[in-house]
Amino acid sequence: MMKFFISLAILFSTFVNSQKKINGISFVASNRIxxxxxxxPVIKINANWVTLMPFAFLKTETNTNIVYDDERQWWGERKIGVEQTAALFHNQAIKVMIKPQIWIPNGFTGNIKMKSEKDWQILENNYQKFILEYALLAQKTNCEMFCIGTELNKFVNARPDFWNQLIKKIRLIYNGKITYAENWDKFQNVPFIKYLDFIGIDAYFPLSDQKTPDIDSLSIAWVPIKSQIKKLSKKFNKPILFTEFGYQSKDFTAKEPWNHSQQADVNLVAQQNALAVVLATFWKEKWFAGGFLWKWYDNYEQVGGSKDSDYTIQNKPAELVLEKFYKE
Structure with a gap:
């Protein structure tokens, strides 16, 4: 452990003051108030931003009916939960991004594609209603940022005019900053980047086939990816925001960081190394705004720990890495 923190000190030695960055966590919706x-615990790790994620549901990738703010949903997924949770964080001088998301039980949002023009129009009307209601809530609660969509690549590319108009409508009712969260493999393929304040990336890039990826190999793996990201930032003169980033505490965590369904043995060191390197690689850059760690649960004492392989860093060595870094 001592050797790791010596390496950490070397990695972190060239940081720009990280407190000027978005040092965020993704606060998972709770089933209780x-x-x-x-x-x-969020204050303790020195986070200065959180994401709140009200979820909506689609039955399939071709369905048009978006269900949200339903009494059957968890408290934190509904408007009442988002509003009250945002107030709690604002009371502690922690800024808030509202990030409404769609969940498809046996599908992927990036594959949403309608079978007819009529269906596209129905979906667009339903999505617009969903998003504008939460944009109004973001304005009402003085939330500092709003994410207009998450990992919807086929939708945004098939219907660019809809998205351009949606952004205009959001700007009319919401005064904060806006972003869009695109998946790591499609982040350069968003037609309306020029209308955003931040280029959002869910940064689950594959980096290593090692069971326990070491700091040096991870650092090298980021080099070409970082170059592409920087180039996009320069092209549009927009800062990059990791709308999601994180690693599971399991073997081969950096091989397919997005793959939460693949089982593997718990590996706390792998998570620790991967987290340390992504922080060291990006937070020092002026063109990089910061990011939101995926993910953080409300019931701190009952989650994470040495036997857990989930993304959360709670009660794991990686938590100390983030706490130290966000304090710098």
Whole structure:
């Protein structure tokens, strides 16, 4: 452990003051009302931003009916939960991004594609209603940023006019910054980047086939990816925001970081190394705005720990890495 923190000190030695960055976490919607108690662990790790994620549901990738703010959903997934949770974080001077997302039980949002023009129009009307309601909530609660969509690549490329108009409508009712969260493999393929304030990337890039990827190999793997990201930032003169980033605490965590369904043995060191390197690689760059770690649960004492292979860093060595870094 001591050797790791010596390496960490070397990695972090060239940082620009990270407190000027978006040092964020993705706060998972709770099934119960949260209080100041659940906010304290977020304060402890020195986070200055959080993402709140109200979910909507589609039955399939070709379905048009978007279900959201339903009484059957968890408290934190609904408007009442988002509004009250945002107030708790604002009371602690922590900024908030609202990031409404779609969930498809046995599908992927990036593959949403309608079978007819009529279906596209129905979907667009339903999505617009969903997003504008939460944009109004973001304005009402003085949330500092709003994410207009997450990993919807086929949708955004098939219907660019809809998205251009949607952004205009959001700007009319919401005064904060806006972004869009595209998946790591499609981040250069977003037709409306010029209308955003931040270029959002869900940064689950494949980096290593090693069971326990070491700091040096991870650092090298990021070089060509970082170059592409920087080039996109320069092209549009927009800062990059990792709308999601994170690693599971399991073997081969950096091989397919997006793959949450693949089983593997717990590996706390792999998660620790991968997290340290992504922080060291990007947060020092002026063109990089920061990011939101995926993910953080409200019931701190009951989650994570040495036997857990999930993305959360709670009660794991990686938590100390983030806490130290966000404090720099």
């Amino acid at each position: 949260v209080s100041e108690k659940e906010i304290k």
